[in-house]
Amino acid sequence: MFVLTVLKDTLKILPSDFRKSREEALKDEINRKYANRVLHDIGLCILAHDLLEIDEGYVQHSEGWIWVKVTFRMVVFRPFREEILIGRVRNSNESGIHISMVFFDDIVIPKECMPDGCEYDQKEGVWVWHFEGSDFFVDNGELIRFSVVESTFLDVNPPRPKKREEEENVTATGRPPFSITGSIAQSGLGLMSWW
Numbered sequence: 657m658f659v660l661t662v663l664k665d666t667l668k669i670l671p672s673d674f675r676k677s678r679e680e681a682l683k684d685e686i687n688r689k690y691a692n693r694v695l696h697d698i699g700l701c702i703l704a705h706d707l708l709e710i711d712e713g714y715v716q717h718s719e720g721w722i723w724v725k726v727t728f729r730m731v732v733f734r735p736f737r738e739e740i741l742i743g744r745v746r747n748s749n750e751s752g753i754h755i756s757m758v759f760f761d762d763i764v765i766p767k768e769c770m771p772d773g774c775e776y777d778q779k780e781g782v783w784v785w786h787f788e789g790s791d792f793f794v795d796n797g798e799l800i801r802f803s804v805v806e807s808t809f810l811d812v813n814p815p816r817p818k819k820r821e822e823e824e825n826v827t828a829t830g831r832p833p834f835s836i837t838g839s840i841a842q843s844g845l846g847l848m849s850w851w
Contacts, residue, residue: 657739660705660729661698665689669713669722679707682726690730694833696809699734700760733760735804735836742848745798748783750776753794755802755838762835765802769839771846785846792850799848802838809834 667689673681686704693701706729713722735741743755743763752770755763767774773786783794794800812833840846 657733657735657741658702659699659732659734661695661732662708662727663690663730664725664727666723666725669724671720678710678713678724682707682710682724682728686726686728686730694809695732696811696833699732699807700834702731702733702759705729705731734807737804737806739804740801740845741804741838742799742801745794745796745800745847747796748776748781748794753783753800753840755800760836762832763802763838764835765838765840769805769837769841771841785850792847794847800840801845801848801851802840803842803845804836805839806837807834808837 665686667682667685669678669681669685673684676684683704690701691703695701707726708729709727711725713724715722741757743757746754746756746761748754750767752764752766754761755765757763767776767783770783771785771787774783775786776782777784777793780793782796785792785794810831810833812831844851
């Protein structure tokens with residue numbers, strides 16, 4: 657679920673951070689810049705783990721801060737395929753179940769990845785699993801165990817229009833930069849209360 661990724665960057669240490677040790681100031685700047693940010697094909701950055709290499713800093717002309725080249729390891733959320741995770745049911749609709757893991761909300765279990773006998777109950781607004789004469793409801797707020805089917809990255813950088821009049825035609829996709837597709841079709845998966 658969490659991996660360590662090596663990254664390199666040139667970071668600035670502001671004069672207000674000169675009272676801190678260099679390592680502490682750099683970790684604070686790394687966390688400010690990267691924490692809770694999705695890096696394409698890497699994952700959701702959580703926090704700086706450690707600093708591997710720190711070059712000597714330099715000051716640019718007319719600036720009061722120090723620029724430092726640093727190599728560091730970052731704790732990144734990127735679950736692997738078929739990993740079993742636990743989250744909470746956020747909401748449901750006809751296309752599937754949306755799950756939250758407190759720090760990450762872009763998890764969907766599409767209807768194709770549910771056990772046989774599942775159907776959406778329009779009246780209740782939840783999915784129901786009909787199994788051996790019993791109905792098991794997937795209620796909002798319940799803990800759910802699911803398997804990771806796929807992690808999807810989307811490049812959300814805005815397109816660069818060539819002409820000024822084209823700017824009005826550019827719209828945001830509304831899709832998250834990093835999302836996970838899950839499954840509850842295997843035995844032992846689904847609401848924790850089922851098992």
